[in-house]
C-alpha cells in the first residue's frame with residue numbers, strides 16, 4: 001500500500017490546530033513531512049516545535065517565519081504585524097528550540113525519486129506560488145514529478161503534462177486526488193495553523209507513495225487559540241483572523 005506521509009505546513013505556533021490535526025489523522029500515516037513555518041503568529045511556538053520534534057519527522061524544512069524567529073533573517077520585508085510576531089517568538093523560544101529552528105534546512109528536500117518538498121517554491125524558498133505561471137517556473141526547476149509546497153496557506157493542486165499547467169482547488173471536505181504516473185504535480189495542503197481560504201478549519205494532507213494525495217480539513221478550538229494569542233501580548237488581529245480563515 002506504499003508509505004503514507006502526513007503533510008503539515010504553516011503550523012504557525014497554533015497548538016490547538018496541530019493537536020486537532022494529529023487527532024483527526026490518528027494512525028492513518030507512517031511518516032511526517034513538515035513544509036515549514038512551525039512558528040510565527042501564534043502563541044505556542046515552544047509547544048508546537050516540541051510536538052513536531054516528538055513525532056520524529058522524516059523531514060522538516062524551514063519557512064520564512066522560522067528564519068525570522070531565530071535570527072537567520074531580520075524580517076525586514078515582513079509587514080509590521082508579522083515582524084512584531086517574529087520578535088515576540090524569538091523572545092519566547094527556549095534556547096533548545098531556537099537551536100532546532102536554526103538547524104532546519106532550506107528546501108527543496110528530496111524525499112524519494114518521485115517526491116520533494118519546499119516551503120515557497122523549488123527555485124526559491126521564499127517565493128509564493130499563486131498561479132499557473134509560478135507553477136510553470138516551479139516545474140522547470142525540478143526533475144521530480146511531485147513537489148509539495150506551502151507558504152501561501154491556500155490549498156491547491158497544479159498539474160502539468162507537457163507545457164500545459166492546470167490549477168484546481170480541492171473540495172472543502174475530504175478530497176482524494178489520484179496522481180497519474182505520467183503527470184507532474186505541485187500540491188499545497190493548506191495551512192494547519194492559519195488558513196487563508198476563508199475556511200477556518202485546520203488543513204493538512206496525506207500523501208501516499210501508492211499514488212494518492214488526500215486533502216483534509218478539521219475543526220479545532222479556534223476560540224482557545226484566540227484566547228492564547230490575546231493573553232500573550234501578540235496583536236489582536238492575529239487572533240481575529242483565525243475565525244474567518246483569512
Ligand code: ZN
Pocket residue numbers: 010012037063065151152153
Ligand atoms: Zn506561513
